[in-house]
Amino acid sequence: CIRLPKYNQILFSFSVIIKLLAEFMDNMRYNFNDSYVLKQELSSNDGFQKAWNKSIECSKQIPGGRKEHTAALSVYLKGDWPFILTLNKAIETMGGNVSIYENRFHFKSLHFLLMDSMRLLKPKECKNFYVFQDGQNKPQKGSTVRLPSFTLAYSDYEELKRLEDVSENIILHLTSCFFVNLKDYVCGQEQDEILLSPAEVFTVQRVETKTTSDDDEYLEIVLKQSGLNSSHNYMCYPFVVLLDFLFTLTGTYVYTFW
Helix, strand or coil, X not given: CCCCCHHHCCCCCHHHHHHHHHHHHHHHHCCHHHCHHHHHHHHHCHHHXXXXXXXXXXXXXXXXXXXXXXXXXXXXXXXXXXXXXXXXXXHHHHCCCHHHHHHHCCCHHHHHHXXXXXXXXXXXCCEEEEEEECCCCCCCCCCEEECCCCEEEECXXXXXXXXXXXXXXXXXXXXXXXXXXXXHCCCCCCCCCXXXXXXXXXXXXXXXXXXXXXXXXXXXXXXXXXXXXXXXXHHCCCCHHHHHHHHHHHCCCCCCCC
């Protein structure tokens, strides 16, 4: 993802990368509340400020984290829908280029807190979830895909079909190993809401048309997690594009192959 000087061109194993990243984030997290970046981004976006003000008072705290981590999770779940759409679109369109991310992406603090929360809460076991999607984009079996931004998923298949109009749309049936159940960490949340990350890469195992009890057809795509790392440039996101942001907080670059 990043071309290093020849004397530093070392391919770290996946476990070593995670360890280095974890140590780096542990060192910087405790100074994050005073970050100029966070304050600046809150003051420049009314939607972000409004959602943050409602969320920062939650007394829950994730293991190893701070109240800002919980606030970020709450912002994504309970923020006004226009703001969440803006955030998702920005991540999707600006997350793959460091220069664009640094100069035009205005949610670096929230992006970092969400990703760091997911790292801290990384589950011990993979689980199956379901995601509703509009449209009929049909990937090929065996291809690799990822979610374009953070995504909310269902843990219950029947609940999804009850709440969403699946007719002529898509249901992703995926196995995720990098997720957070927001019910456990967001104040006032009583139902399962699963947060998925755009860092996760999936392999398409099956694509088939199914029919509901009302004879409505929908497309089910079965995905299995194939990792969080890739040598392909379009999958360097999101940790590589956070490098410049981390530099603004600490003055130190961390190079990883992702």
